[in-house]
Amino acid sequence: MHLNNSESSIYVAGHTGLLGRAVVKKLHNDGYQNLILQPSSALDLRCQRSVDDFFQDNQPEFVILAAARVGGILANDQFPTDFLVDNLSIQLNVLNAAHKSGVKRLIFLGSTCIYPREAPQPIKETALLSGPLEITNQWYAVAKIAGVLQCQALRRQHNRDFIALMSTNLYGPGDNFDLESSHVLPALMRRLHEAYESGSKEVTVWGSGKPRREFLYSEDIADACVFVLKTPEEDLLHVAPDSMFNVGYGEDLSIRDLCDILQEVMQTDCKLNFDLSKPDGTPRKLVDNSRLAQLGWNAPTPLRKGILHTYQWYKANVAKPS
Numbered sequence: 001m002h003l004n005n006s007e008s009s010i011y012v013a014g015h016t017g018l019l020g021r022a023v024v025k026k027l028h029n030d031g032y033q034n035l036i037l038q039p040s041s042a043l044d045l046r047c048q049r050s051v052d053d054f055f056q057d058n059q060p061e062f063v064i065l066a067a068a069r070v071g072g073i074l075a076n077d078q079f080p081t082d083f084l085v086d087n088l089s090i091q092l093n094v095l096n097a098a099h100k101s102g103v104k105r106l107i108f109l110g111s112t113c114i115y116p117r118e119a120p121q122p123i124k125e126t127a128l129l130s131g132p133l134e135i136t137n138q139w140y141a142v143a144k145i146a147g148v149l150q151c152q153a154l155r156r157q158h159n160r161d162f163i164a165l166m167s168t169n170l171y172g173p174g175d176n177f178d179l180e181s182s183h184v185l186p187a188l189m190r191r192l193h194e195a196y197e198s199g200s201k202e203v204t205v206w207g208s209g210k211p212r213r214e215f216l217y218s219e220d221i222a223d224a225c226v227f228v229l230k231t232p233e234e235d236l237l238h239v240a241p242d243s244m245f246n247v248g249y250g251e252d253l254s255i256r257d258l259c260d261i262l263q264e265v266m267q268t269d270c271k272l273n274f275d276l277s278k279p280d281g282t283p284r285k286l287v288d289n290s291r292l293a294q295l296g297w298n299a300p301t302p303l304r305k306g307i308l309h310t311y312q313w314y315k316a317n318v319a320k321p322s
Contacts, residue, residue: 001104001161003062003229008104010229011036011060013045013094014067019109019167021174022222023064030226036060040067046089048096055097063098063106064225065091065147073136073206073281075181080139087143095150095162105161105233107225108151110144112168112214112246112287113137122288125166125244134282148244155243161233165224168248168287172218172306173313184255185215188262189311193319196268203270206278209256214248214286217306220299221247227297239294246287249299265307 003010010027014020015037027035036058043054045067069086076083091108098106115123116131128148133141151162175186182190184206191203224247228236237243253261259272289298 002232003105003226006031007034008032008061009034009036009059010062010064011038011058013063013065013090016040017066017068017070018170018172018175018218019221020064020066022172022218023066023225026219026222026226045093046086048093051093051097052100055101055103059101060098061104062229063094063103064109064229065094065106066109067094068109070140070176070183071181072183072187073279076137076140084139084143087140088146091143091147091150095147095154098162099154099158099160103160105163105229106151107228108147108162108164109221109225110148110164110166111140112166112248112285113141113282114145114148114166115285117282121284122286123246124288125240125242125246125291128244136279136281152242152244162243163228163236164244165221165228166244166246166287167221168214168216168246168285170216170218170221172310174218175310175314177314177318184213185258185262185307186310186314188259189266189307189314190318192259192262192266192268192270193311193314195270196266197319201268201270202273204273204275205255205259206275207255207280208276209259209272209274210254211280211282212252212254212284212286213258214250214252215258215303215306216247216249216299217301217309220249220301224292224297224299227292227295231295235295239291245291246289247292247299248287248289249301249303250289251303252284252286253303261304262307265304266311
């Protein structure tokens with residue numbers, strides 16, 4: 001059942017993260033005020049009993065599952081058990097509780113890292129499980145694949161209206177800029193800013209700079225979430241019988257080109273040193289966004305505009321004063 005009442009109760013799991021914050025902002029802007037928000041300090045989604053009690057007490061009608069342990073290549077390499085077990089636990093618990101409490105529709109947020117390393121480009125949803133994964137983030141990917149399959153299993157056996165959205169690389173205001181755990185765009189933004197501010201004007205970039213990536217502004221994925229919540233089930237299943245949708249911007253670029261755009265927007269001129277001893281990750285990752293496009297949704301925010309908004313937020317909230 002789709003969202004068609006502004007009074008409906010909506011639980012946003014992971015509302016303090018990059019994606020969750022954007023979803024809450026979008027829902028509020030669209031007039032949805034009956035939001036159920038619970039910080040991780042008050043609800044450990046890795047504990048099934050706590051999650052069951054929470055759903056029993058709050059009875060949300062709709063759920064957006066944006067909670068996850070996320071990070072870049074370095075974090076995935078250092079904490080493979082955490083990335084695998086934490087994400088499996090969160091997904092299993094929330095999806096089971098949503099099923100048992102009769103949630104009308106749930107959106108599970110995944111990642112395009114679920115697709116094989118050598119998948120044909122642009123990557124279609126049907127590429128799932130068609131080949132080996134990228135080894136640098138396989139722990140996270142396996143967990144997210146399990147989440148997709150759990151949604152599909154619950155739909156098949158219990159007719160649950162659970163939808164999986166696979167987003168490409170996200171960025172935006174409120175991103176994680178910690179150099180030990182962040183993704184490539186916020187990490188590069190911070191390195192470039194700090195190098196320029198310190199006067200060193202030299203930045204080391206992991207890998208060759210050749211891999212190509214697609215970047216999606218956080219407010220755009222939030223817009224896609226709400227769009228899918230409002231779309232009738234028959235329309236969704238008409239274009240996606242597996243109830244799975246890629247969400248991307250539709251264009252990719254090399255990491256080297258990303259660095260150039262960052263420097264242009266940030267008005268820096270740092271020298272880039274590419275560290276070939278570090279892994280590149282997947283050679284290319286551009287998704288086919290045609291399913292959502294058929295329904296009338298496309299990402300509206302150009303990369304330069306999104307980077308500018310993100311950099312303005314970074315300078316106001318994260319960067320140390322000059």
